[in-house]
Amino acid sequence: MSAIGLKFAPLQSRHVLPGFKLSLGFTLFYLTSLVLIPLLALVLRPASLGLEGFWDAISTPRVLASLRLSFGMALAAAIIDSIFGFIIAWVLVRYRFPGKRLLDAVIDLPFALPTAVAGIALSTLYAPNGWIGSLLIGYGIKIAYTPWGVLVAMIFIGLPFTVRTVQPVLSELGLEIEEAAATLGATRLQTISRVVLPMLMPAILTGAAMAFARGAGEYGSIIFIAGNIPAVSEIAPLLIVTKLEQYDYAGAAAIGVVMLAASFVMLLALNGLQSWAAKRR
Amino acid sequence: MTAKFRKPTEDPIWLKALLGGLAFGFIAVLLLLPLVLVFKEALAHGLSAFWATMTEPDTLAAVRLSLTAAAIAVPLNTVFGISAAWAIAKFDFKGKTFLVTLIDLPFSVSPVVSGLIYVLVFGAQGWFGASLADHNVRILFALPGIVLATIFVTFPFVARELIPLMVDQGRDEEEAAATLGATGFQTFLRVTLPNIKWGLLYGILLCNARALGEFGAVSVVSGHIRGVTNTMPLHVELLYNNYDYVGAFAVAALLAMLGLVTLVLKSLLEWRYAGELAAMHRH
Amino acid sequence: MSFLTVDSVAKKFGRFPALNGASFIAPQGGFVSLLGPSGSGKTTLLRILGGLEFADSGSVRFADLNWLDMPARTRNAGFVFQQYALFKHMTVADNIAFGLRVRPRHTRPSKAAITSRVKELLDLVQLPGLEGRYPSQLSGGQRQRVAVARALAIEPRMLLLDEPFGALDAKVRKELRADLRRIHDHTGVTTVFVTHDQEEAFAVADLVAVMRDGRIEQYGAPADVRRNPKTAFVSEFLTA
Numbered sequence: 001m002s003a004i005g006l007k008f009a010p011l012q013s014r015h016v017l018p019g020f021k022l023s024l025g026f027t028l029f030y031l032t033s034l035v036l037i038p039l040l041a042l043v044l045r046p047a048s049l050g051l052e053g054f055w056d057a058i059s060t061p062r063v064l065a066s067l068r069l070s071f072g073m074a075l076a077a078a079i080i081d082s083i084f085g086f087i088i089a090w091v092l093v094r095y096r097f098p099g100k101r102l103l104d105a106v107i108d109l110p111f112a113l114p115t116a117v118a119g120i121a122l123s124t125l126y127a128p129n130g131w132i133g134s135l136l137i138g139y140g141i142k143i144a145y146t147p148w149g150v151l152v153a154m155i156f157i158g159l160p161f162t163v164r165t166v167q168p169v170l171s172e173l174g175l176e177i178e179e180a181a182a183t184l185g186a187t188r189l190q191t192i193s194r195v196v197l198p199m200l201m202p203a204i205l206t207g208a209a210m211a212f213a214r215g216a217g218e219y220g221s222i223i224f225i226a227g228n229i230p231a232v233s234e235i236a237p238l239l240i241v242t243k244l245e246q247y248d249y250a251g252a253a254a255i256g257v258v259m260l261a262a263s264f265v266m267l268l269a270l271n272g273l274q275s276w277a278a279k280r281r
Numbered sequence: 282m283t284a285k286f287r288k289p290t291e292d293p294i295w296l297k298a299l300l301g302g303l304a305f306g307f308i309a310v311l312l313l314l315p316l317v318l319v320f321k322e323a324l325a326h327g328l329s330a331f332w333a334t335m336t337e338p339d340t341l342a343a344v345r346l347s348l349t350a351a352a353i354a355v356p357l358n359t360v361f362g363i364s365a366a367w368a369i370a371k372f373d374f375k376g377k378t379f380l381v382t383l384i385d386l387p388f389s390v391s392p393v394v395s396g397l398i399y400v401l402v403f404g405a406q407g408w409f410g411a412s413l414a415d416h417n418v419r420i421l422f423a424l425p426g427i428v429l430a431t432i433f434v435t436f437p438f439v440a441r442e443l444i445p446l447m448v449d450q451g452r453d454e455e456e457a458a459a460t461l462g463a464t465g466f467q468t469f470l471r472v473t474l475p476n477i478k479w480g481l482l483y484g485i486l487l488c489n490a491r492a493l494g495e496f497g498a499v500s501v502v503s504g505h506i507r508g509v510t511n512t513m514p515l516h517v518e519l520l521y522n523n524y525d526y527v528g529a530f531a532v533a534a535l536l537a538m539l540g541l542v543t544l545v546l547k548s549l550l551e552w553r554y555a556g557e558l559a560a561m562h563r564h
Numbered sequence: 565m566s567f568l569t570v571d572s573v574a575k576k577f578g579r580f581p582a583l584n585g586a587s588f589i590a591p592q593g594g595f596v597s598l599l600g601p602s603g604s605g606k607t608t609l610l611r612i613l614g615g616l617e618f619a620d621s622g623s624v625r626f627a628d629l630n631w632l633d634m635p636a637r638t639r640n641a642g643f644v645f646q647q648y649a650l651f652k653h654m655t656v657a658d659n660i661a662f663g664l665r666v667r668p669r670h671t672r673p674s675k676a677a678i679t680s681r682v683k684e685l686l687d688l689v690q691l692p693g694l695e696g697r698y699p700s701q702l703s704g705g706q707r708q709r710v711a712v713a714r715a716l717a718i719e720p721r722m723l724l725l726d727e728p729f730g731a732l733d734a735k736v737r738k739e740l741r742a743d744l745r746r747i748h749d750h751t752g753v754t755t756v757f758v759t760h761d762q763e764e765a766f767a768v769a770d771l772v773a774v775m776r777d778g779r780i781e782q783y784g785a786p787a788d789v790r791r792n793p794k795t796a797f798v799s800e801f802l803t804a
Contacts, residue, residue: 016456017371018465024368027380030361034432035387038398041408045401084307091304095297103305105548109312111487112540112547114494115392116514117533120521121315124322131314156311175290176649179616182289182636183643184663184718191289194666198653217391220496220514224521237393241501244397249406256394263389267382288616289636 042260045253057254065231066239067258069147074215077154078162078208085162085207086200092163093171107164110157115220122153123224145227150235153222158211165207169200202277206270213266217259316537323534326527334520334531339508343516343532349424350499350512351492354431358488362439363481367469370447371455381444387436395433396501399426422504427512430498435488442484443477446558450476479554483547490543494536567592568722568754573622574778575608582608584778585622590771592627593752595745597765600775601801606758607726609775613756614643614724626721639722642715642753646727648707650699656710657682657695663718685713688747705736712744716751723748723755729764741768762802766790774798 046054057063092104110118126133126143133144143149173196181191197204219237226233236255243252287293292300323331334340365384369377387395402408403420413420420426454476458468474481496514503510511519513536521529550558572585583605590596598606611617613624615636624631631639651659660682664673673681686692689709699707708728715723725744729737745768748755759765765772766786773783774797782794793799 016459017452017468018459019367019469020372020374023364024372024374027361027365027368030357030364031380031383034429035436036383038402038433039386039390041401042394042398084303087300088304088308091300094292095301097301101548101552103308105544106308106312108544108547109316109540112490112544113316114496114514114517114536114540116496116517117319117494117536117540118315119496120517120529120533121319124526125315125318131318132310156315159311176645176647177651178290179614179636180643180645180649180651180714181662181666183614183616183639183641183724184666184714185637185640186662186666187637188289188292190666194662195651199651201653213389217389217394218497219391219393219500224518237391237497240393240397244400244501247406249401249404252397253401256397259391259394263391267386267389271382288618290616 039260042253042256046250046257049250049254053250054254054257057251058258062231062234063236063239063255066234066236067255069150069233070216070236071262073147073150073154074158074212074218077151077158077215078212080155081158081162081211082204082208085159085211086166086204088159088163089166089170092167108160111160115157115218116224118156118221119153119224122156122221123149126152126225144225145229145233147226147233149225149227150222150233153225154211154215154218157218157221158215161210161214162204162207165203165210166200169203173199202273206273206277209266209270209273213263216262319530319533319537322526322530325530330527331531331534334525334528335535337528339511340516340528340532342508343511343513344535346424346427346510347493347512347514350427350431351489353428354435354492355485355489357432358435359439359481359485361436362443362484365440366443366447366477367473369444370450371452384440384444385437387433390433392434392495392497393501395498396430399429399433399502421502422506422510424510426502427499427510430502431492431495434495434498435491438488438491439481439484442480442487442558446477446480447473476557479550479557483550483558486543486546486550490540493539567627568594568596569623569625570609570613571623571625573609573612573619573624575605575612575617575620581778583612583619586775586778586780587622588771588773588780588783590754590756593754595748595755595768595770596757597769597772598756598758598775599760599762599765599772601760603777604775605778606760606775608778610724610726610756610758613722614641615639616643640718640720641722641724642718642720644708644711644715644723644725644728646730648699648704648711648731650707650711650714652699654698655695656686656691656697656699656702659699659710660685660714660717662714681717682713685717688716688750689713690743703736704732705740708732708740709743712747716747716753720753723753725755725757727758727760729759737764744768774801776801 046057049057058067088107092100123144124130126136126149128134128137128142128144130144133142136143143152177195177199178191181195186194217237219235219241222235223238226235226238228234228238236259240252240255240259243249243255365380368374369381400407400421403413403426404410405414420429454472455468458472463471494514495512496518499512500515500518503512503515505511505515505519507519513532517529517532517536520532568590570586570588572587573583574581574585575583586605586609588596598609600606608617612619613631615634619632651662654662657679661678664678664681682695683692686694689712691706691709691713694702694706694710699710702710712725712728728744729740732740741764744757757765757769769786771784772786772789773780774789775781776797782789782798789798790802793802
């Protein structure tokens with residue numbers, strides 16, 4: 001406690017309000033024992049492999065294919081979600097229509113629906129005999145049990161992030177800025193492309209980064225629809241589970257470390273975006 | 282003269298129809314259709330088949346386990362959230378921003394990795410695996426592991442709702458109470474709590490929904506022992522993989538109902554108490 | 565010799581009549597203040613002149629133009645908002661140049677011409693050398709000066725200001741008021757200025773229109789209006 005007390009020394013030595021030591025102490029204890037130490041176990045585990053062993057563990061074709069699939073499809077899903085997220089936010093903020101509140105609430109469905117439920121529902125829907133799958137099979141398009149199934153599931157779980165980051169910023173932006181552009185002679189297209197979109201860009205990128213991070217790490221809603229063919233439609237989180245089932249802890253941890261490093265990078269990027277956005281206020 | 286032109290900020294009707302159609306269509310196909318399908322499949326063989334699954338001992342055991350895990354994880358994370366928010370909002374100390382980032386960390390970790398870390402600590406080849414086995418303590422493939430994984434994935438929900446809310450509210454009211462002779466506990470109960478109650482409820486609601494619905498992290502630590510360590514979402518997977526589609530969708534429908542109730546309550550809170558929720562101010 | 569003729573302009577929002585047939589005329593290069601309490605319709609009238617709202621009935625002529633038949637984009641009326649409405653992601657220079665850069669290629673000035681125009685305008689609003697700043701780095705008064713420069717950059721047929729000093733403190737208001745008058749005299753642009761502050765209206769304008777309930781109660785030179793209030797409302801409003 002004393003070491004922690006030193007590190008988080010309060011700026012003033014005396015407080016009017018009680019509970020500083022108790023609340024901060026409990027917070028740090030809980031955080032350290034439940035989050036930080038287990039994460040440390042993950043980071044340290046591949047050390048037993050050595051640098052070379054670590055590289056061997058993650059550079060097999062199967063692992064590389066799974067990482068490429070998880071991150072590549074997550075990027076594609078984030079881009080698609082950003083486009084539709086912007087359109088949906090625009091419709092929700094700018095247009096008046098009956099049932100708007102309901103539509104607004106429905107956006108959070110992927111947050112509220114457990115991933116396993118979404119997984120079996122999407123899988124059944126896009127299977128060759130499913131409601132959507134049977135329509136597409138006529139055009140020779142297969143979604144379920146292919147990498148495209150991974151994409152559909154990632155689009156599903158990522159959508160709320162992109163809508164919910166853009167929506168409040170758009171509604172705060174107000175109409176005056178567009179009126180100003182119009183009185184200065186800008187066409188509607190110029191107003192949107194030179195004024196509205198640049199002002200929303202930090203929010204759009206933040207939403208995209210969140211959808212990307214969520215998609216890359218997603219497991220439950222994907223494994224049912226993906227078909228999980230090694231090196232084709234097998235996502236990285238599933239490969240971690242497979243390696244654990246084969247008691248290859250170090251191999252699982254190696255992939256886990258790569259995923260964790262990626263989420264750290266995303267977290268840093270998000271913080272950067274946030275301060276960029278704050279500077280604009 | 283009649284309105285000959287649209288206002289410069291008003292989209293033409295064809296654009297409204299196009300964007301509205303795209304938004305509605307996307308939401309209907311992507312979000313609503315799966316939901317409809319869950320209920321349709323659950324009742325595909327009638328209510329009696331649905332009911333038969335729901336009253337199966339393994340299903341009931343899964344419900345019980347999920348509720349137990351949530352009943353432990355949610356209160357713990359609530360206490361943590363209040364404690365963290367109190368420390369961060371009411372005091373100044375070095376490393377505050379870093380602490381907030383660390384609290385948010387579990388949200389950016391893949392659920393599977395969230396389970397994996399506990400396997401690496403408590404598993405047979407893990408840090409404490411051998412000594413736990415010597416003392417016959419089971420963490421992995423048992424309730425404690427499931428609770429730990431659930432705590433990890435729901436870790437930030439209450440804290441990240443309360444921190445911005447309490448930072449916004451400042452410390453004037455608490456300081457006033459303290460100068461009037463209130464103890465710390467009285468101050469919290471009578472001054473702070475009434476100010477944050479809706480935000481707290483909101484955080485608990487989201488935390489609980491995720492706790493009951495978590496799949497990936499729990500899947501890694503559970504061991505999938507039917508009727509013993511299978512939570513509701515894991516039971517859905519098991520039934521589905523055994524080609525018991527009606528059973529799988531029946532349990533899924535129960536989970537979907539829980540999700541819908543959460544969504545309704547969440548929306549009600551957002552509409553009614555928008556000013557008292559940090560989530561509504563966050564950009 | 566009326567140049568701007570506003571004739572019985574009316575506008576309802578839903579069932580609420582915001583304007584009940586407002587009429588006034590102004591000469592070329594005139595400086596008109598629309599003065600009145602909130603809800604008197606002054607902002608609505610200004611927004612109709614700017615093309616941001618549409619009148620239900622009535623007409624506006626500006627020189628030989630049927631003003632209300634033109635969309636905001638082609639009216640070339642510089643509009644200054646109470647909350648500045650600057651483009652926060654653009655520098656001061658980019659804000660001022662915006663109206664010139666969005667012109668179709670054949671009427672767009674060259675880059676060099678735009679740069680020198682921006683410099684000229686910043687000198688005019690007394691912010692020389694601030695080209696590279698962002699709006700967030702400016703004070704409220706400075707932001708409004710930039711907004712005025714931006715509106716003037718398009719060489720507007722008409723300058724419209726909606727409570728432009730409403731968000732500023734008293735000292736800055738006075739400075740800006742004097743500068744606005746100076747800028748008006750320098751450019752000679754026909755100006756319509758909305759305010760609820762009678763001292764401001766009388767100090768800055770050549771003509772004052774006192775508004776109430778969507779109508780113009782009295783219109784004339786500041787001294788005349790002050791000396792001879794025509795209605796009880798005007799005299800009460802002026803002594804308040």
